[in-house]
Amino acid sequence: MIFVGLLIIFPLVWTIYLSLTDAHGSVRAPSDFIGLKNYLTVLSDTDRFWPAAGRTAYFTFSALAVEMVLGMIIALLLWRPFRGEKWVRVAILLPLVATPVAVGMMWRLIFDPNIGFANQMLGWVGIPPQPLLSGQYTALPTTIFMDIWQWTPMVVLILLAGLTSLSDEPDEAARVDGANARQRFFYVTLPLIMPTVIVAILLRSIDALKTFDTLYATKGKGGGSFHEVETLNVYAYGLSFDYNEYGVASAVLMIFFLIIIAFMWILTRRRKGAKQ
Template sequence: MLKSDKDTSAKSLRRGGGLEHWAERHLRYLMLAPTVLILLALTIFPSIYMFYAAVHRISPNPDLPWEFVGVGNFARLLSDPQFHVALRNTVVFTLVAVALEFLLGLGLALLLDRFIRRLSFLKTVLMIPMMLPPIAVAITWKLIYEPQFGVLNEIMFLLGLPVQAWAGDVNLAMFSIIVADVWQWTPFVFLLMLAGLASLPVEPYEAAALDGASSWRQFWDLTLPFLKPVIAIALLLRVMDALRLFDLVFILTGGGPADRTKVLSLYIYQVAYRFADPGYAAAISLFVLFVTIVLSTWFMKRMRLAE
């Protein structure tokens, strides 16, 4: 009897010790499990639901069943003129805005890194726009562009120049959106470029200076190649963010005038909520997701090949 009790106790200890050992070995996974489950619930389920909705025609009447249409919603993209307008506007905005943000961000980073390193408060000032909520930025620029009492037209009047409608002009609306976006997100590129410059090795520049290389030559032959990974990350993040622009357009122009600033994110919103066609809106969303993944993959492969 005593031997049996001892055997049972030993088995319990071994079982308990094995469980404790397993928990210790997998502690990191156990601690991450709740976060992973929450992320899966917030990403996997909506993604599956979006795929399911994209192949159905969904009626605004919740009592009517969903009608399976297969690739019908995706086929509509080819013949939808409003989608083509939104796609063109999105491409124009992304190319121009990201290019300006990169050039200005890199230029400011080089300026602060070489000439005014001691004025650290300027870095804080330059990063303020990036830290503001997009809605606040959009409302601020809406007041700046106001035709009657906006500060921009006040400056134009004082300079003797004709006042403009800015966000309400068909020729200036997209330009106004780009200026506001560049103002807000150039600090993001500037911060990444400044961090990249701070991590550059000193020895190659000392050797280049001894060889008589000019500052311009050092920039092309040393700085740009060293910064290539940082530049790739900055451009990739900004392109991905520009493709889903919504706040500025929604508040400043609403997609007008004459659809000159209607971008894909705004069109998805209009299709889903104004035209009550969530199935087609899901198809457009999947198209944007697909384009973003393809561009990101292609861009990263190009950067690896260029190294």
């Protein structure tokens, strides 16, 4: 616990320190204490910071909403035993095997406007090639689709674990009382697994908020030519390693860290309420 605590506390304290200085060029170079100036600079940046924050929220909540709905549907389909169940589960979990960078490069080739298989399929139905990943307004929805493809299986695993732990008695009692499938799901099954649902939301929302590798692998520096997929993580990375503005980058990371902590606190409170 001491070792893990040091791994968390030291980087956090060091980042807080850098965020209160004008560190740039190198973290070892002399720097002056400037207080909250970096935070004021970041919060007043309407060109990059706030658009990046908006894209982060859009990416997170869009991916999360679709993943929870699809994950619940697939988990319900896998809940009851059926022939070939093991093979279906293995096939569904395959996207989790690949690393995010590999997934990003794979979809980058698939969505290539010239040689990509996606545009070839569109051509079969008479639709001209589309800049799915390179377009200014289509790149972010396309990366959201990539996140959904890779991480929906994780939601399925969590929800399926919750479903398999349920007793059959409440569902059977509702069935005897004449409740149909929809009523049994919304009034019996869903309330019983709500703590598990919130755990899935908590884990996936944190991961989605921190998404970096897939975005960087597909769009590169700055999240693309028009910063179309630049989230807070990509923005902070660019400030650090492209412009060497370590003080400002640390301020961005600390603001982002506080957002994640607040979101975790809200979901944890909601989970406790669901258990009660």
